[in-house]
Amino acid sequence: MEPAAAIVKFTSLKKRYGSGPLVLDGVDLTVAAGDFVSLIGPSGCGKSTVLKLVSGLNPASEGGLEVLGTKPRLARDRQAFIFQDATLLPWLTAQGNAELPLRLRGVSSADRRTKAAAMLARVGLEPNAGYYPRQLSGGMKMRVSIARALTLSPELLLLDEPFGALDEMTRNRLNEQLLALREQARFTAMFVTHSVSEAVFLSNRIIVMAANPGRLHAEVKVDFAYPRRPEMRERPEFQAKVNEVSRLLHEVEDPLG
Numbered sequence: 001m002e003p004a005a006a007i008v009k010f011t012s013l014k015k016r017y018g019s020g021p022l023v024l025d026g027v028d029l030t031v032a033a034g035d036f037v038s039l040i041g042p043s044g045c046g047k048s049t050v051l052k053l054v055s056g057l058n059p060a061s062e063g064g065l066e067v068l069g070t071k072p073r074l075a076r077d078r079q080a081f082i083f084q085d086a087t088l089l090p091w092l093t094a095q096g097n098a099e100l101p102l103r104l105r106g107v108s109s110a111d112r113r114t115k116a117a118a119m120l121a122r123v124g125l126e127p128n129a130g131y132y133p134r135q136l137s138g139g140m141k142m143r144v145s146i147a148r149a150l151t152l153s154p155e156l157l158l159l160d161e162p163f164g165a166l167d168e169m170t171r172n173r174l175n176e177q178l179l180a181l182r183e184q185a186r187f188t189a190m191f192v193t194h195s196v197s198e199a200v201f202l203s204n205r206i207i208v209m210a211a212n213p214g215r216l217h218a219e220v221k222v223d224f225a226y227p228r229r230p231e232m233r234e235r236p237e238f239q240a241k242v243n244e245v246s247r248l249l250h251e252v253e254d255p256l257g
């Protein structure tokens with residue numbers, strides 16, 4: 001079998017902001033097509049910075065970074081970013097928010113209505129398409145944000161702690177929904193989280209990072225087959241993976257933190 005194409009390739013990458021200290025020191029990481037890679041590690045180890053570099057929002061200081069075979073900023077149209085704050089425009093309905101990227105691309109109003117409505121239906125929000133953000137729960141807002149990100153069929157999805165502010169039940173449901181969407185949309189994902197069990201449920205690879213300066217500490221492969229069912233969380237193999245990642249996190253925790 002041909003090896004999957006590299007979607008993201010970091011080579012000895014270093015990053016500092018302005019004249020500040022090194023935030024990332026020598027990152028080597030290749031993300032292959034179809035990977036679901038989670039980044040986990042202590043606060044300040046540079047997880048969000050990794051995503052910002054991939055998205056082209058921030059330049060590297062030294063070393064190489066290729067995204068979708070080109071420079072990150074030239075790959076912007078082929079990727080989407082989801083933040084912890086759903087970042088919806090309060091004066092637009094769920095439908096209007098989901099249509100926004102299509103509108104910015106100049107897609108005709110009939111086409112964008114159909115596409116955005118279909119995406120909202122896929123995240124179970126068909127009945128709420130006419131609601132404004134203030135009328136939506138936190139979980140529903142995040143579902144609009146996911147629908148909006150997927151309307152342009154990105155090849156790469158970057159998610160920065162998207163479910164960190166949600167209660168555990170909502171978070172679990174959204175994890176399941178995200179994997180279900182991925183079965184159809186087939187994007188590659190880079191996902192930042194502080195939750196070990198979320199990382200194990202979603203990912204085929206978990207990268208544990210260390211801080212001061214930020215660097216990759218270890219990688220854990222999660223070989224459970226997709227699609228993954230909620231019952232997976234109750235299996236001993238799942239708990240064993242959670243324990244393995246937790247042990248690696250203990251190794252990099254700040255002893256004074």
Ligand SMILES: Nc1ncnc2c1ncn2[C@@H]1O[C@H](COP(=O)(O)OP(=O)(O)OP(=O)(O)O)[C@@H](O)[C@H]1O
Pocket residue numbers: 017020023041042043044045046047048049050214
């Ligand atoms: N725009 C910026 N200017 C200067 N320093 C920054 C900037 N953004 C991040 N940093 C610094 O870079 C380091 C890594 O930050 P980053 O947000 O990438 O870490 P993180 O692992 O995502 O943290 P957390 O888990 O707390 O969200 C931190 O020391 C932070 O203060």
